[in-house]
Amino acid sequence: MHGPAYVPKTNFTRWLDKRLPIIRFVNDTITTYPTPRNLNFWYTFGGILTFMLGVQIVTGIVLAMHYVPNANLAFDSVENITRDVNYGWLLRFLHADGASMFFLAVYIHMFRGLYYGSYKEPRELLWILGVIIYILMMATAFFGYVLPWGQMSFWGATVITNLFSSIDQIVPHAGTAITTWLWGDFAVGDPTLNRFFSLHYLLPFIIAGVVGLHIWALHVPGNNNPLGIDVKGPQDTVPFHPYYTAKDSFYLCLFVLVYAIIVFYRPDFFGNPDNYIPANPLVTPTDIVPEWYLLPFYAMLRSVPQKLIGVLVLFGALATLFFVPWLDTSKVRSCRFRPLMKQFFWIFALDCVLLGYVGSQTADAAWHLGGFDLPLVWLARLGTIYYYAFFWVILPFVGLIERPKSLPQTIAQAVLGAGRSQPAPAE
Numbered sequence: 307m308h309g310p311a312y313v314p315k316t317n318f319t320r321w322l323d324k325r326l327p328i329i330r331f332v333n334d335t336i337t338t339y340p341t342p343r344n345l346n347f348w349y350t351f352g353g354i355l356t357f358m359l360g361v362q363i364v365t366g367i368v369l370a371m372h373y374v375p376n377a378n379l380a381f382d383s384v385e386n387i388t389r390d391v392n393y394g395w396l397l398r399f400l401h402a403d404g405a406s407m408f409f410l411a412v413y414i415h416m417f418r419g420l421y422y423g424s425y426k427e428p429r430e431l432l433w434i435l436g437v438i439i440y441i442l443m444m445a446t447a448f449f450g451y452v453l454p455w456g457q458m459s460f461w462g463a464t465v466i467t468n469l470f471s472s473i474d475q476i477v478p479h480a481g482t483a484i485t486t487w488l489w490g491d492f493a494v495g496d497p498t499l500n501r502f503f504s505l506h507y508l509l510p511f512i513i514a515g516v517v518g519l520h521i522w523a524l525h526v527p528g529n530n531n532p533l534g535i536d537v538k539g540p541q542d543t544v545p546f547h548p549y550y551t552a553k554d555s556f557y558l559c560l561f562v563l564v565y566a567i568i569v570f571y572r573p574d575f576f577g578n579p580d581n582y583i584p585a586n587p588l589v590t591p592t593d594i595v596p597e598w599y600l601l602p603f604y605a606m607l608r609s610v611p612q613k614l615i616g617v618l619v620l621f622g623a624l625a626t627l628f629f630v631p632w633l634d635t636s637k638v639r640s641c642r643f644r645p646l647m648k649q650f651f652w653i654f655a656l657d658c659v660l661l662g663y664v665g666s667q668t669a670d671a672a673w674h675l676g677g678f679d680l681p682l683v684w685l686a687r688l689g690t691i692y693y694y695a696f697f698w699v700i701l702p703f704v705g706l707i708e709r710p711k712s713l714p715q716t717i718a719q720a721v722l723g724a725g726r727s728q729p730a731p732a733e
């Protein structure tokens with residue numbers, strides 16, 4: 307089903323092709339890779355993510371040339387980068403805001419996958435590799451946030467590492483021992499900062515490796531598409547280049563425009579002002595909040611009064627994502643043809659936003675509705691229940707009872723109209 311085979315034209319490319327067929331590889335996996343002809347805007351985020359991973363690695367490497375991973379110097383070294391290093395402010399904000407833009411893109415990418423059923427057979431492993439990338443991204447972002455050694459860095463690290471001490475409730479003292487071992491000290495301190503820096507530098511390269519596997523696992527079955535039906539023949543595909551190289555580049559430019567507006571005009575938009583106060587182990591901020599992309603999980607953690615159960619709910623929510631390909635019992639992939647599932651999907655998207663909002667508020671916050679106070683922790687509980695119910699109850703059961711709309715025969719028929727099936731332009 308591949309496009310025209312690569313034919314080396316010069317003496318050098320013939321020589322190279324026999325020894326290291328790298329041009330052939332690029333030709334087969336990018337240039338002529340047959341791609342469904344109906345991929346929409348939501349399919350441009352995989353390319354955007356690849357770009358953002360590159361930006362984070364390049365800006366991160368240069369920042370590390372100036373950053374000092376020492377509890378006494380880290381905060382000042384970051385200030386020095388922002389104020390004194392040539393274009394240091396640009397590097398720093400590209401990197402800090404880049405993390406947020408990266409997560410924005412990954413959330414769109416994941417919701418797209420959920421909506422179009424891209425995790426379903428034969429793409430289960432592709433989805434699982436995605437979940438692994440997502441968890442690695444969260445760990446990387448958490449380690450990175452600690453590095454400027456501001457108040458939120460320090461206290462965020464303290465709250466999250468302390469989660470491990472809840473293991474004490476199962477095996478007495480084991481949790482405290484693990485936490486002390488993670489810290490390398492009896493509290494978050496210099497050894498903790500050092501190891502977090504080391505891990506923050508390491509993980510993006512591991513992510514890059516898993517992204518390689520992710521794209522490999524994409525190229526074996528080929529892309530899913532908004533209709534969720536299989537490619538039936540050459541009439542359903544176009545070569546990746548120039549069609550999707552052009553489309554992806556256009557949307558990448560729009561994405562970079564938004565990214566640039568934030569970096570140049572609102573660089574602290576995603577940040578927390580408390581992180582401009584140097585870390586102080588003796589003063590706890592009134593409210594410890596993680597970055598926006600971790601807020602829904604933070605809300606889940608705080609929705610349970612018992613710490614260990616809160617931790618299990620948090621990690622369970624992430625672990626659930628691994629089972630999605632087997633929880634969905636529907637024969638139809640795309641929500642376009644699933645009238646019932648589509649509604650539950652949008653409620654789920656709203657639920658994640660609601661959880662994020664609750665996570666951003668203080669633990670004892672409440673909504674004043676007339677004479678009645680609604681504690682937000684109850685919303686967090688409701689939101690957490692819906693999160694779990696969506697995956698473990700709705701996904702399996704709706705697939706069994708729903709009557710999907712009728713599917714088009716082929717992608718070409720749906721895109722070009724019945725009866726017309728134009729051959730792919732370059733094939």
Ligand code: HEM
Pocket residue numbers: 348349350351352353355356359412415416419422424425429432433435436437439440513517520521524528529530531
């Ligand atoms: C660094 C992060 C990531 C990168 C660079 C990346 C890259 C890509 C690329 C280039 C594609 C093909 C283009 C597209 O469909 O947009 C893709 C597809 C896909 N990705 Fe990712 N991805 C990342 C994270 C994730 C995550 C976190 C998940 C889910 C948990 C995920 C699940 C998928 C799925 C299911 C597809 C197939 C979509 C389809 O064909 O309908 N990816 N990814």
